[in-house]
Amino acid sequence: MATLQLKSIRKTYPKADIETLKGIDIEIDSGEFLILVGPSGCGKSTLMNTIAGLESITGGEIKIDGRNVEQVAPKDRDIAMVFQSYALYPNMTVRGNIAFGLEMKKMPKPEIDLEVQRVAEMLQIEQLLDRKPSQLSGGQRQRVAMGRALARRPKLYLFDEPLSNLDAKLRVDMRHQIKRLHQQLGTTIVYVTHDQIEAMTLADRIAVMRDGELQQLGTPADIYNTPSNLFVAGFMGSPSMNFVKGVVEVQEGKSLLALVGDDGARSMLPLPAGMELWQGKEVVMGIRPEHLSEGSDMNHQDTKVTGLIEVLEPTGPDTIAMVRFFNQEVACRLSPDSKVKVGESVTLSIDLQKVVLFDGQTEKRIQLSND
Numbered sequence: 001m002a003t004l005q006l007k008s009i010r011k012t013y014p015k016a017d018i019e020t021l022k023g024i025d026i027e028i029d030s031g032e033f034l035i036l037v038g039p040s041g042c043g044k045s046t047l048m049n050t051i052a053g054l055e056s057i058t059g060g061e062i063k064i065d066g067r068n069v070e071q072v073a074p075k076d077r078d079i080a081m082v083f084q085s086y087a088l089y090p091n092m093t094v095r096g097n098i099a100f101g102l103e104m105k106k107m108p109k110p111e112i113d114l115e116v117q118r119v120a121e122m123l124q125i126e127q128l129l130d131r132k133p134s135q136l137s138g139g140q141r142q143r144v145a146m147g148r149a150l151a152r153r154p155k156l157y158l159f160d161e162p163l164s165n166l167d168a169k170l171r172v173d174m175r176h177q178i179k180r181l182h183q184q185l186g187t188t189i190v191y192v193t194h195d196q197i198e199a200m201t202l203a204d205r206i207a208v209m210r211d212g213e214l215q216q217l218g219t220p221a222d223i224y225n226t227p228s229n230l231f232v233a234g235f236m237g238s239p240s241m242n243f244v245k246g247v248v249e250v251q252e253g254k255s256l257l258a259l260v261g262d263d264g265a266r267s268m269l270p271l272p273a274g275m276e277l278w279q280g281k282e283v284v285m286g287i288r289p290e291h292l293s294e295g296s297d298m299n300h301q302d303t304k305v306t307g308l309i310e311v312l313e314p315t316g317p318d319t320i321a322m323v324r325f326f327n328q329e330v331a332c333r334l335s336p337d338s339k340v341k342v343g344e345s346v347t348l349s350i351d352l353q354k355v356v357l358f359d360g361q362t363e364k365r366i367q368l369s370n371d
């Protein structure tokens with residue numbers, strides 16, 4: 001177990017005209033599971049490679065257990081990595097690949113055998129132990145690469161989309177195994193994924209990156225419920241948060257969001273208390289699909305909207321409806337028992353306690369006094 005401090009990490013690749021990492025600050029506690037997410041090309045793998053020592057940094061400081069590792073070679077950092085492009089030793093069997101790191105550490109043979117067996121069971125590759133990498137599928141190779149890392153028990157694990165080549169069922173199994181492993185060993189883990197469920201279920205904290213910058217660092221609940229800006233709000237969650245743009249108006253002491261349609265027609269949505277100060281300003285209301293519910297809650301007449309169902313997507317546990325109201329299309333998570341039909345209208349109530357508001361200019365979340 002180890003702490004990891006990333007201080008103002010900067011990286012510009014030779015001959016590149018833009019900076020890939022623009023000052024990343026993250027402190028990771030010993031035993032913490034940190035998930036790194038962000039669009040393709042935002043610098044996640046670059047950051048992982050700098051931690052591993054495979055890429056130099058052009059600014060900042062990386063400390064493992066308080067010690068600056070700038071001068072420490074990758075092999076001496078006591079990190080195990082599983083990256084997107086995993087290289088197995090082609091001439092060794094699966095068993096040999098997994099055991100290699102342990103043999104280098106001079107672990108006694110009986111212990112190595114036990115460790116290889118433990119890891120192979122966990123990754124469901126026991127029947128493959130005597131094969132060579134060339135005799136394995138992509139997903140099997142990925143599991144062997146994972147096994148090699150897991151057998152080592154290093155201070156720090158770096159996983160860069162380790163489950164990306166696996167089919168859906170195996171991915172879920174592996175996710176449970178990784179979570180269990182972390183609970184048992186309490187190892188410090190930095191893990192890159194583009195899978196929303198993986199991020200939400202595995203992380204102690206999530207770091208959201210965009211264009212080489214950290215957008216938000218927080219618990220899954222922080223990121224999901226109080227995203228710091230429109231980008232984070234739209235990035236995390238599937239289907240995405242709905243955004244409704246309008247101008248704040250105050251009528252009889254109550255603030256409303258005035259929406260203006262293409263034809264100039266206006267419609268009003270209620271706003272939470274505390275928005276009066278924003279009168280005349282453009283704001284974006286963010287509503288998660290699950291906070292638009294079907295049916296009539298008589299106490300909240302004013303938070304209802306009526307729209308036309310355009311598409312229905314039953315997923316099993318729920319049904320996602322794409323609903324058009326007032327020139328906007330919003331996704332709503334309805335009960336699978338819902339009787340709604342495409343082409344019909346539906347009345348939805350907005351859970352105003354749960355909406356998130358953003359400044360239309362800066363795109364930052366507006367903090368209300370009751371936050």
Ligand SMILES: Nc1ncnc2c1ncn2[C@@H]1O[C@H](COP(=O)(O)OP(=O)(O)O)[C@@H](O)[C@H]1O
Pocket residue numbers: 013014016020038039040041042043044045046047
């Ligand atoms: N070895 C390299 N040389 C030059 N540019 C690179 C190199 N590796 C990555 N990049 C660039 O750095 C940016 C971030 O890449 P990467 O860290 O792989 O993103 P991610 O893992 O988030 O998809 C991209 O624009 C990519 O083209």
Ligand SMILES: [Mg+2]
Pocket residue numbers: 044045046084160
């Ligand atoms: Mg990458």
